[in-house]
Amino acid sequence: MTDLSVLDLVPVRSDQTSGDAVRASLDLARVADELGLTRYWVAEHHNMPAVAATNPPVLIAMIAGATERIRVGSGGMMLPNHAPLVVAEQFALLEAAHPGRIDLGIGRAPGTDPVTSWALRHGAGGVSDEAVSRFPEYVDDLLAMMDAGGVGIAVQGRTHELHATPRATSVPVPWLLGSSDYSARLAGEKGLPYVFAHHFSGQGTAEALELYRSTFRPSALLAEPRTFLTLNVVVAPSEEEARRRALPNQLTMLALRTGRPLAAQELVEEAEKHELTAQEQHVVDAMSERWVVGDPAGARARVEELAASYGVDEVMLHPVAGAHVGTEPGTAPTREETLRLLAA
Numbered sequence: 518m519t520d521l522s523v524l525d526l527v528p529v530r531s532d533q534t535s536g537d538a539v540r541a542s543l544d545l546a547r548v549a550d551e552l553g554l555t556r557y558w559v560a561e562h563h564n565m566p567a568v569a570a571t572n573p574p575v576l577i578a579m580i581a582g583a584t585e586r587i588r589v590g591s592g593g594m595m596l597p598n599h600a601p602l603v604v605a606e607q608f609a610l611l612e613a614a615h616p617g618r619i620d621l622g623i624g625r626a627p628g629t630d631p632v633t634s635w636a637l638r639h640g641a642g643g644v645s646d647e648a649v650s651r652f653p654e655y656v657d658d659l660l661a662m663m664d665a666g667g668v669g670i671a672v673q674g675r676t677h678e679l680h681a682t683p684r685a686t687s688v689p690v691p692w693l694l695g696s697s698d699y700s701a702r703l704a705g706e707k708g709l710p711y712v713f714a715h716h717f718s719g720q721g722t723a724e725a726l727e728l729y730r731s732t733f734r735p736s737a738l739l740a741e742p743r744t745f746l747t748l749n750v751v752v753a754p755s756e757e758e759a760r761r762r763a764l765p766n767q768l769t770m771l772a773l774r775t776g777r778p779l780a781a782q783e784l785v786e787e788a789e790k791h792e793l794t795a796q797e798q799h800v801v802d803a804m805s806e807r808w809v810v811g812d813p814a815g816a817r818a819r820v821e822e823l824a825a826s827y828g829v830d831e832v833m834l835h836p837v838a839g840a841h842v843g844t845e846p847g848t849a850p851t852r853e854e855t856l857r858l859l860a861a
Contacts, residue, residue: 519824520831521860522556523549524592524716524747527569527576528766530839531781533846538569539576541849543583545836548853550584552860555831556620557584558592563629563637567769567782574607581615590620592712592747592833593694595628598637601655602681605662609681612663612689619689622712623659625652625700653703656693663688691738697721701729708736716747716835719807726827745831746823749808751838752816752855762851763810764788765839767801774800786842808837813858820859834859 525545529538546557559576562568570576573591581589594604604621612619627634661668665688667680693704696714698721704711705728713725726744733742749766753759765788772779775797793801809819824832838851 519821519829520555521552521820521856522554522558522745522831522833523856524558524560524833524835525570526560526562526835528837529567529569529781530765530844530846531783531787532840532842532844533781535569537846539579540847541852542569542576543579544847545849545852545856546580546584546587546589548856550587552856554587554856554860556588556590556833558590558620558622558833560592561595561598561624561628564633565629566779574611577611577619578614581611581618586618588618588620588690589615590689590692591622593622593624593692595624595626596652596655596659597625597649598627598634601659602662602679605659605681608689609663609685612687613682613685616687620692621663621689622692622694623656624694625649626696653707656691656703656707660691695725698725698728701725702732705729705732705742706734708734708739710739710743712744712747712833714747715807716749716833719804722746722827726829745829745833746827747833747835748820748823749837750816750820750834750855750859751808751810751836751851752813752858753838753851754812754858756811756815759810759812759816759838761785761789762838763805763808766837767805770804771797771801774804782839784842784844785839788839813861817859 525542527538527542549557557580559573560570561573563571573594577589608621662681665685667678669676670679692710692712693700694712695701696718701711711729713722715722730742751759751763753762762785765783768788769782809816820832836852836855838855840851
């Protein structure tokens with residue numbers, strides 16, 4: 518059986534506050550821990566009405582503190598938004614508090630709009646071309662700074678010793694994330710674990726994974742390629758109900774893909790009132806072909822089929838089931854049911 522993990526964007530529904538959304542995600546993480554799933558990752562997105570995952574280190578601390586054994590990490594930290602030392606300090610401290618349980622997934626995209634990118638860097642040029650072009654250097658700096666023995670930084674002819682945390686005994690496991698061949702090649706060359714954003718892109722996955730595997734060079738961290746597959750998943754007792762629950766997230770993604778204003782995610786009954794044009798339905802159908810939406814038996818079979826097709830032994834589920842009218846705001850029972858039905 519393929520190992521299962523979770524990716525969480527901490528979605529905010531039309532009936533929720535940000536606090537409600539966080540409480541629902543903490544409950545979801547406890548369910549994943551209880552079910553014996555492998556890892557639980559949170560994303561980094563900014564200035565989006567339907568996403569409360571703005572600060573992965575804060576969320577990771579909360580989730581790791583609310584769970585017992587599951588690995589917790591970022592999917593991912595968008596490195597051009599941050600100084601490498603800040604990220605190194607955050608994750609070194611998380612690893613010190615929860616040894617052996619922290620993953621550091623690193624991405625190159627901004628995860629937001631240009632204005633918010635500018636604000637993230639105190640107005641210092643936003644996520645500039647220079648920050649993106651220096652991404653490989655930033656990755657090296659970040660990994661060196663987290664080393665338990667510290668790192669020497671050469672400044673004005675002198676070497677200064679730098680430790681991300683004073684007495685580290687272990688370090689987080691780093692992963693490179695991407696939705697193009699850039700990070701696949703970089704991860705292969707640096708001998709790092711790699712994940713392609715199949716749940717978001719859905720195209721070019723096989724090519725990216727093949728590029729990663731073919732360019733992989735063994736490193737002190739990893740002897741052979743390591744990757745997994747990310748999937749948007751909705752599972753319900755019946756396929757018909759699963760399709761209903763998928764609709765709110767489909768409409769959110771439709772707005773994102775067509776440049777419409779974003780809003781909090783609608784409830785199932787709200788989403789069902791929309792009448793899509795033929796072109797809109799085509800976009801939704803094309804996206805949904807790459808999702809796993811169905812009853813428990815059909816969904817599990819599809820997950821296993823995709824895992825075998827892409828040659829992975831772990832699948833990270835992005836549970837996107839919408840909630841019904843009357844759901845308690847601080848809960849996400851349909852997302853929890855997706856995990857329970859797949860893991861049963």
